[in-house]
Amino acid sequence: MEAFSDGVFAIAMTLLVLDLKVPKADALAAPAGLLTALTRQWPTFAAYLTSFATILVMWVNHHKLFNHIRRTDGAFLFLNGLLLLFVTFVPFPTALVSEFLKRPEARTAAALYAGTYVALAIVFNLLWRYASAGMRLIDPRSKPEEVRAITRDYSFGPAFYFAAFLLAFLSVPASLGLCLGLALFFAVTGSTRRTA
Amino acid sequence: MEAFSDGVFAIAMTLLVLDLKVPKADALAAPAGLLTALTRQWPTFAAYLTSFATILVMWVNHHKLFNHIRRTDGAFLFLNGLLLLFVTFVPFPTALVSEFLKRPEARTAAALYAGTYVALAIVFNLLWRYASAGMRLIDPRSKPEEVRAITRDYSFGPAFYFAAFLLAFLSVPASLGLCLGLALFFAVTGSTRRTA
Amino acid sequence: MEAFSDGVFAIAMTLLVLDLKVPKADALAAPAGLLTALTRQWPTFAAYLTSFATILVMWVNHHKLFNHIRRTDGAFLFLNGLLLLFVTFVPFPTALVSEFLKRPEARTAAALYAGTYVALAIVFNLLWRYASAGMRLIDPRSKPEEVRAITRDYSFGPAFYFAAFLLAFLSVPASLGLCLGLALFFAVTGSTRRTA
Amino acid sequence: MEAFSDGVFAIAMTLLVLDLKVPKADALAAPAGLLTALTRQWPTFAAYLTSFATILVMWVNHHKLFNHIRRTDGAFLFLNGLLLLFVTFVPFPTALVSEFLKRPEARTAAALYAGTYVALAIVFNLLWRYASAGMRLIDPRSKPEEVRAITRDYSFGPAFYFAAFLLAFLSVPASLGLCLGLALFFAVTGSTRRTA
Numbered sequence: 001m002e003a004f005s006d007g008v009f010a011i012a013m014t015l016l017v018l019d020l021k022v023p024k025a026d027a028l029a030a031p032a033g034l035l036t037a038l039t040r041q042w043p044t045f046a047a048y049l050t051s052f053a054t055i056l057v058m059w060v061n062h063h064k065l066f067n068h069i070r071r072t073d074g075a076f077l078f079l080n081g082l083l084l085l086f087v088t089f090v091p092f093p094t095a096l097v098s099e100f101l102k103r104p105e106a107r108t109a110a111a112l113y114a115g116t117y118v119a120l121a122i123v124f125n126l127l128w129r130y131a132s133a134g135m136r137l138i139d140p141r142s143k144p145e146e147v148r149a150i151t152r153d154y155s156f157g158p159a160f161y162f163a164a165f166l167l168a169f170l171s172v173p174a175s176l177g178l179c180l181g182l183a184l185f186f187a188v189t190g191s192t193r194r195t196a
Numbered sequence: 197m198e199a200f201s202d203g204v205f206a207i208a209m210t211l212l213v214l215d216l217k218v219p220k221a222d223a224l225a226a227p228a229g230l231l232t233a234l235t236r237q238w239p240t241f242a243a244y245l246t247s248f249a250t251i252l253v254m255w256v257n258h259h260k261l262f263n264h265i266r267r268t269d270g271a272f273l274f275l276n277g278l279l280l281l282f283v284t285f286v287p288f289p290t291a292l293v294s295e296f297l298k299r300p301e302a303r304t305a306a307a308l309y310a311g312t313y314v315a316l317a318i319v320f321n322l323l324w325r326y327a328s329a330g331m332r333l334i335d336p337r338s339k340p341e342e343v344r345a346i347t348r349d350y351s352f353g354p355a356f357y358f359a360a361f362l363l364a365f366l367s368v369p370a371s372l373g374l375c376l377g378l379a380l381f382f383a384v385t386g387s388t389r390r391t392a
Numbered sequence: 393m394e395a396f397s398d399g400v401f402a403i404a405m406t407l408l409v410l411d412l413k414v415p416k417a418d419a420l421a422a423p424a425g426l427l428t429a430l431t432r433q434w435p436t437f438a439a440y441l442t443s444f445a446t447i448l449v450m451w452v453n454h455h456k457l458f459n460h461i462r463r464t465d466g467a468f469l470f471l472n473g474l475l476l477l478f479v480t481f482v483p484f485p486t487a488l489v490s491e492f493l494k495r496p497e498a499r500t501a502a503a504l505y506a507g508t509y510v511a512l513a514i515v516f517n518l519l520w521r522y523a524s525a526g527m528r529l530i531d532p533r534s535k536p537e538e539v540r541a542i543t544r545d546y547s548f549g550p551a552f553y554f555a556a557f558l559l560a561f562l563s564v565p566a567s568l569g570l571c572l573g574l575a576l577f578f579a580v581t582g583s584t585r586r587t588a
Numbered sequence: 589m590e591a592f593s594d595g596v597f598a599i600a601m602t603l604l605v606l607d608l609k610v611p612k613a614d615a616l617a618a619p620a621g622l623l624t625a626l627t628r629q630w631p632t633f634a635a636y637l638t639s640f641a642t643i644l645v646m647w648v649n650h651h652k653l654f655n656h657i658r659r660t661d662g663a664f665l666f667l668n669g670l671l672l673l674f675v676t677f678v679p680f681p682t683a684l685v686s687e688f689l690k691r692p693e694a695r696t697a698a699a700l701y702a703g704t705y706v707a708l709a710i711v712f713n714l715l716w717r718y719a720s721a722g723m724r725l726i727d728p729r730s731k732p733e734e735v736r737a738i739t740r741d742y743s744f745g746p747a748f749y750f751a752a753f754l755l756a757f758l759s760v761p762a763s764l765g766l767c768l769g770l771a772l773f774f775a776v777t778g779s780t781r782r783t784a
Binding site: 197199200203204207208211214270273274277280281284285287288291292294295296299301304305308 | 395398399401402403405406407408409410412414415416417420425426427430441444445448451452455579580
């Protein structure tokens, strides 16, 4: 299951590049127009970078989670499948943000984008809490304090991403910036924990 | 062969997201139009969810099947290749349903969609029955009653999906709903069996 | 190197489905039009099936080849890279055939399609002959007669695919049919050899 | 981490084929037009070949690098993630070059293309130097002279690709040719080193 999940994360991450649209040669105004056209597309690149970082950090955490899992059961497999569903879905709200960031619909697009991460963070917590409740599926050699530390780290996710969701209605760049910041934040806390 | 098949399942599942079309910014009527446009696309999301769930459940069952296989031969490899052909084909009827669900051609599209699952279920049964007949390719340590239980579980698939195929001509939503229900049903029976 | 190559084969095989075009809802004449439109697209499905079968058989043979390889060197890695280049290229001539099979350009498209397989078969032979010449990279436990049998089997490939290439200028369906037949032929001989 | 990275390399390499555009049947002038149309697309094929070779060589070197790594830490994972970001990004500048190579914007496109490789080469060096500084993450069994040889080999990359970047403003074909030449050069030096 873990190798299969890894593959899905890797493919979803790589497919994001298909959301980057090449400007049409015939639509450009002047020779200098390509750089300008690409610069105007910055929301596309910002969404690409944020989605890439988020899926990568999700993968690192998913990998870490599986280090503590010794066995699986039906409910765990179902929750893991739900997580993969949302991971493979990420390229779609990413494309929405790219298409609409400079339009009046930007708030809706950014809210759906952050909303996808809210859902991802909730499913991630459900998966871990199901596995760790009463050490149900946890390797008996895992230290309880380490398991509790992971539970605590993950529990911030849904609230933080919900803040990004609300922020989307006030300021779209702030919402996207928070999503990117959260990916970097979880990357750093995850890495520290790992080497601790 | 199993790792290769796993890769094909993972990629086919992740490619489904490419069938989700981003509404064109220029084609929207008003600022509030994005949410409305996405809501109108619900058949696309329903087909995406159903195909994702079906491929995931197929993968879980394929994985379980391989747990009992000790060796392979030419016919088994051929049947497994045929199974992978239909798995990689799934994104196409999914896209057909997305494109035509609100059109007069919806029945044809839904019938082709359910028909693909009929073919998948038949090939899945052929693969397993070829391998398990007289314990031909089965690990001698597998318990015969477990092998028989798998044979019995799988044998329902073609008939159930054929019912979804016929239902497509009466009611398209009912046919799609049955396909989704079958994926969930096989997920639950598969999981129970696994932990039993 | 083998796991990496396996991944490339699996992805190239799964990407072929992107060449299957969904008919546009607005372009259809009547409710019954979907099935007619899909039936008219049969060249697309024929090319899809042939490419899928060819890549799958190539993978089975590539896998078998690696069973006899004990070590690699620079030239072997270069030839394997060249093989992967042509494998990942297959979706392109497949799309060409789909687009042009009912046009005057069909012969050119079919010749490029069969030509790609000529190149693949030649690189495959170069890879194996480089590895097996004087048992250079071969596992010493491999039986020389088995190595010679593989050399003999593979040596037919380039000539057969070259016949399909020439046939493209006389009859496009015959050329495509020969390509599909060759995939099935190599599947059967490969499988027999495997179980022998 | 290594298997996950391998997957990302394999997928990025295979997705490049999606940048090869099939000429539209309706846009061709005459029956002989297909070959002419494809020949005119040579920049697309040149960019495809160069990107494929570059990602493949990057993968070989990445694989070799991991042979010397015994453990990872947070900064290493972050740098490896940055490397994967640029690897998955490669299909985008490749598509830019394909679209603009015969246009006045060709220089900008080629500069962005070579610039992506400059970034890749710099991140590759950072990753290796971080891991190898004071043998931080290196397997103690690795020979120091081998580690130093790798450091020396990689250190040429950024300067060479920066030359290709500058060359883009003088001659686009020369810049692309240098990029392809560098991939072949690193393939040869990498392979020699490997068998040494």
